[in-house]
Amino acid sequence: MTSPTAEPPPVPPPHPSPSRPRLALPAGAWDCHCHVFGPTDRYPYWPDRSYTPPAASLARYLGLLDLLGVEHGVLVQPSVYGTDNRMMVDSLKAEPRRLRGVAVIDPSISDRELEAMHAVGVRGVRINLLFRGGVSFAAAEAIADRIRPLGWHIQFLLDISQTPELRPALKRLRLPVVIDHMGHFPASAGTGLPAFRELLAMLKGGEAWVKLSGPYLFTRRPDLPYADVTPIARALAEAAPGRCVWGTDWPHPANKLAMPDDGPLTDLLGDWVTDETARRRILVENPKQLYD
16 A cells, blocks of 8 residues: 555656657747646645656756747646646746746635736636646636636646536636647547537537647557547547647656657647648637637
8 A cells, every 4th residue: 555655656757859840830839738847945846746747947848849949838737736836937927928827726816816927927727637736626616706807718637538517517617618638538439429529519619629739648559649649639620720729748747658759749730730721720829819
C-alpha cells in the first residue's frame, strides 16, 4: 500500500532537442494549451497532487514557441499548483504581449484578485475533473457567476464518455465553455461514441469550443502519429472549424507514452486539418476571440 506521504510519481522531462516542424504555421499563430513549472523553492507544488512535473521554465517554453513558429501562448494553471496561480501570473507579467492565461480559482476569491488577474492577461478558469488539485464540477456555477462580468470562459478537463448530462450542465453556466484535449475519451471508442456526437452538436451549435491537443492522452497507439486519434481530430475540425483551437500541451506532464518530439507533434495538425484557411482560423482567428 502506498504511503499517503509518498512522493507523487515523477514525469519525464520534455524532449531535450525538439525539431522544427515541416508545417509552416501562419503569422500570429497561438499555442492555446501549455504549462510552465518551477523553480520549486519559489513555487512549491501542492502536496496532494497526482504527479510531480519536470522543470519546465518560461524561457524554455518561449524558445519552443520560436522554434515552432508560434507567436502567442496560453498558460494553463496545472493541477500541481492547486489554486496558487503565482507561477502562471508571474509568467504573464513577464511576457504581457505574448502570453495569456487560464487560472484555477476557488469561488470565494475576491473581486480584487480577479481584476488583478484579468489585468495581466488571465481570460479563463479551468475545472479539472481528472487530477487531484482541481476544482469540482459542483463549483462551476458559482465560479461562472464570479467571472461572467469579466468576459472569461470556463475550460473543462474531463472524459466526455464519463460525464453524463454534460450539455445541459454547460448551458446553465451561461458563458463560453472550452473542452480540453478533444474530450479526453478513449480513442478506441471512435467517432461514433454518443458523447462525441453530442460534442460535435455542441460545437456546431456554438455552445462550446474544443482544443485539438494532447493526442497521446487518449490514444491506444504507442507513439506518433497516434493514428486512432486522427479521425477524431478531423471530425472536430470539419464539423466546426470556427470552434477549434490548437495546443502543444508542453511539457506534456500527463503523458504516459514515449515523450514526443514537438516538431512532428505540431505536424499532426497538417494531417488533422488539411485546408489552409481552416488551419489559419484555428491557429489565429479563433484564439483571438477566446483570449483577446
